[in-house]
Amino acid sequence: MITLPLRQTLPAFYIAGFPKCGTTSLASQLRRHPAVSGLAGLPYHEVLNKESHFLNGVLGPCHAASRLLYQSFFPTVFTKFWAENIIGVKRWMAFDACPLTACLPFAANRLSKLTPKAKIVFMLREPARAIFSGEIMLRNMGMPLQWTLSEESQALGSMFEEQQDETQLWQDMAALGPTDPLPAHMPHLLYTRLGSLMRFCDYPERLAPFLEHFPAENLMFIDFKEFVEEPEAVIRNVLDFLGLEQHLFRYEQLPPGMKKYIGWEYVAVESAAEAMIFTGHRYQPYINARLHLPEELLWLRI
Numbered sequence: 578m579i580t581l582p583l584r585q586t587l588p589a590f591y592i593a594g595f596p597k598c599g600t601t602s603l604a605s606q607l608r609r610h611p612a613v614s615g616l617a618g619l620p621y622h623e624v625l626n627k628e629s630h631f632l633n634g635v636l637g638p639c640h641a642a643s644r645l646l647y648q649s650f651f652p653t654v655f656t657k658f659w660a661e662n663i664i665g666v667k668r669w670m671a672f673d674a675c676p677l678t679a680c681l682p683f684a685a686n687r688l689s690k691l692t693p694k695a696k697i698v699f700m701l702r703e704p705a706r707a708i709f710s711g712e713i714m715l716r717n718m719g720m721p722l723q724w725t726l727s728e729e730s731q732a733l734g735s736m737f738e739e740q741q742d743e744t745q746l747w748q749d750m751a752a753l754g755p756t757d758p759l760p761a762h763m764p765h766l767l768y769t770r771l772g773s774l775m776r777f778c779d780y781p782e783r784l785a786p787f788l789e790h791f792p793a794e795n796l797m798f799i800d801f802k803e804f805v806e807e808p809e810a811v812i813r814n815v816l817d818f819l820g821l822e823q824h825l826f827r828y829e830q831l832p833p834g835m836k837k838y839i840g841w842e843y844v845a846v847e848s849a850a851e852a853m854i855f856t857g858h859r860y861q862p863y864i865n866a867r868l869h870l871p872e873e874l875l876w877l878r879i
């Protein structure tokens with residue numbers, strides 16, 4: 578709070594999603610550009626200077642709209658001064674790479690009020706693999722999930738059935754005004770239910786509010802596969818999209834951010850490779866059929 582008068586910045590751009598689609602890796606690469614800063618967070622974990630969770634209610638359900646509070650996440654005027662006047666970059670910019678943003682139906686409206694000129698990058702990945710990656714992350718964090726994509730399940734259909742409280746949550750989130758308090762149980766339901774992860778991957782529905790609130794030329798879409806295969810080319814496209822100087826960025830290969838580690842004690846999984854193959858084959862067609870991916874997004878399939 579003491580430093581708040583020095584924190585006058587809101588994001589010039591977002592990596593708004595989607596969860597488990599390579600957002601941490603892209604954010605780490607962009608932070609290496611001298612004109613770019615992430616959050617002024619803590620150094621202990623790769624996500625702490627990457628994603629604010631501001632719209633997810635990290636400051637409490639009533640504080641997910643305040644410009645001043647959002648500014649408190651970003652670096653002070655000293656960082657901007659240093660970058661622009663001493664290093665000599667054209668324009669210094671901060672960004673938030675909270676991948677849940679793209680999943681929140683009220684986010685586009687709020688971001689358009691806070692930062693109408695912002696540019697927004699979305700990374701998309703084949704849904705079954707994104708969901709499986711999410712499951713493993715949550716299990717590794719000790720989450721007692723009631724569902725799994727890693728085991729032969731007789732109840733394939735019912736496992737994917739959305740529960741009433743989830744359906745209600747999505748209706749409530751869609752109806753939120755720009756400064757309304759968030760539903761109190763929102764973070765819990767979003768992080769624990771398979772239905773939520775399925776909704777996250779309903780890319781056309783999730784992207785619709787962003788297309789409504791931002792001009793199309795401010796939005797960029799990245800195929801996770803392309804990012805993995807040609808990282809430097811993709812990053813350089815992002816630099817162009819953001820108007821960042823190419824010559825100030827030197828590409829270096831980094832370890833994949835938030836990489837899956839199958840280490841929880843779960844009897845059905847014998848190896849990460851086996852679990853991946855099994856998941857891809859068994860659930861991928863089912864998930865895609867339920868999501869009704871339109872023609873334009875069929876490239877996401879394995």
Ligand SMILES: Nc1ncnc2c1ncn2[C@@H]1O[C@H](COP(=O)(O)OS(=O)(=O)O)[C@@H](OP(=O)(O)O)[C@H]1O
Nearest residue numbers: 596597598599600601602710805833834835836837
């Ligand atoms: N360069 C590269 N090559 C291969 N795979 C990569 C790369 N960068 C990120 N990843 C994979 O992306 C997954 C993590 O995505 P996110 O960083 O968006 O996750 S998070 O939502 O922020 O938790 C996570 O996927 P899984 O390993 O399947 O869990 C990362 O391994």
